[in-house]
Amino acid sequence: MVTKSQKALFTAVKIGAFDLKHRIVLPALSRLRAHWPSANPSDLMRDYYSQRASEGGLLIAEATAIAPEARPYHAAPGIYSEEHVARWKQITDAVHAKGGLILLQLNHAGRSTSTAIGQVTPVTASVNESFLEDETIVVTTPDGLVRPSAHRALETDEVAGVVEQFRVAAANAQRAGFDGIELLAGQGHLIEQFLQNGSNKRTDVYGGPIENRVRFLVEIIEAVSTVWGSDRVGVRLSPSSTFNGMGDSDPRALFRHVAERLNDLDIAYLHVIEPRISGADTVDEEQDAVAASELGKVFQGPIIAAGGFTPATAEDAVASGLAKLIAIGRHFTSNPDLPHRIENDLALAHYDRSTFYGGDGHGYTNFPTYAESREAEQQPA
Template sequence: MAHLFTPKQVGAFVLSHRIVLAPMTRLRTILPDEIPSPMMADFYGQRASEGGLVLIEGVSISKVARSYIGAASFFHDGQIEGWKAIADAVHAKGGYAFMQLIHGGRQSHVEMTGGVDPVAPSVVPFEGVALTKDGFVPVSPHRALCLEEIPGIIEEFRVAAQRAKDAGFDGVELHGANGYLVDQFIQDGTNTRTDAYGGPIENRVRFLREAVEALISVFGADRVGVRISPSGEWGGISDSDPEATFSHVAQVLDSYRIAYMHVIEPRIKGDDTLHEGHPPVAVKYLRRYFSGPIIAAGGFDGDSAEAVVASGDADLVAFGRYFSSNPDLPYRLKHKLPLTPYVRAAFWGGTERHYSDFPAYDATPKE
């Protein structure tokens, strides 16, 4: 584990180790106003560590941007104190907290959007699901964004970033992955526009560029990260040439000198492993196009994380499932201690049980 436990400069911060808490949608806000709950502060505080990076679950930037009832959002003043408590909990352990900002785009339902149709770059048939009070239901029909509407969404990203900054967060991550709105613009399977936001890849990344620039205007480039999912399958996403598309995306992101690029390996779809034992492929081909820190995510254990960092293809590794049940995951990996199994049934909503009640490793000898 020598490579995982060496310091690394990531944007404005020097991290003491390379193990990152991945952003996970856990549906633990207080309804109906989606107030960040005390158990969320407990969860993140438990998983923070001295000099470690904590990425906070996808936070919707507006009512229309929401996809899942109970998921995190930050677009009204009643949410401020709850988010401050989470940032404070991470800082109390000496960690750094980045808030991931998301717009769900077509992955939504009218019950989540306030009664209006979900939006997307283009109208393309889609059989996804959203989560409402009735559980997982088929998404509502979506409509294509008009050109004049796009600046308003970019402004919502900027305002959400400012809210995150005011609440004490150290930076933000743009969710450009998993078939949500930014990803829908990037990939040609979901973007069939013929205006300045569609067609060649240079146009399809325009929305990404503008969103990144909006976040940078608040935090500066060295406190902004971007998550992408080349060849990812979540959200019915697709591209005719993903390697060419995401090589270009990596070059675009490199030009901004952002804090990091966060890459989900295609062997993972959401919280499921599609291709067990499949070696990392996305970070390997993207490394030559992005000169800054790369966070690899998706299906790693301690040994494979050490290997991908040692290879130079990635600089850090984000863990979701194993971090969900092991609040002291960096300590356990460093000392090769047993890992507590995660509880899949508790991933999508619930109480403190199997969420914030997992204990740290107990080294006390058992009698």
């Protein structure tokens, strides 16, 4: 049995500009508690992130839209207005008050949205009719789940405008008090729609060979790094995932090239979702952490591994050098004091999948810490 003093998860680590006291990360989880239609972060969100903050621990706030048309879900937050900046500032202040660090994941849904949310035709790398024919792909709207709307391809001269939206959003995140940003380049959203040749059939400088398909991501990293410095920028990938209609003819070559290219940009970290997880679903619980292992042979910086980790497998992954940090999502939803519980070998509360996406504080902010639950048990009936 690993003792508290031996746990690799609880050794200090520096990734990019961030000095951390432990290696358990809250990954970006779309819990869909922002206000509609404003996309303003809510007081519930402030409470949620504050509850999960710990001294020297890293939180990555949920996928946040860089523009109104970039929203993937109707209750997802934004970072494109002054009100967004002010509301997020309340959240970052609450996290910092507990000694935690918090990054904001910037996102553009691309084709994976509906006109009921963004009010305009969704944009993507290339028009793909098979995506629209896939009945398993849905979007949450005020009227419930719907199929994504018909999309259009970005014109070459429009791409720079989207890159600028990312840069402005990065500046807004800085004004909101975040410690850095993460770019969502997975989960079938716009950046990944450019990366994979199943969704990118372009013939301009953003399509065709792998180096062209990676260009959009590189330009975004270069733009946001002018705001933050590259050592406060992370990138999240979901290699081999087919979520939101993704697919590539040679994913291994693609993602190895992405990792090699990221080396040149000196980013803070690479955040890798294991292929045993696709969207919110577990594909194979027994599968090894192959993505972090594969890309770790190429990417020279720190890797955060995510996807189906338990306290035991997280400890093994860090101790073996597979990853510098481990992102644990589902258990963090139901255990606001997750690092404390893991460090002290305390029982974990089970998560409530039915409350993952949308709703009120039930299944979101009402989970007690271990100490609170013990205190409640000791109260007289």
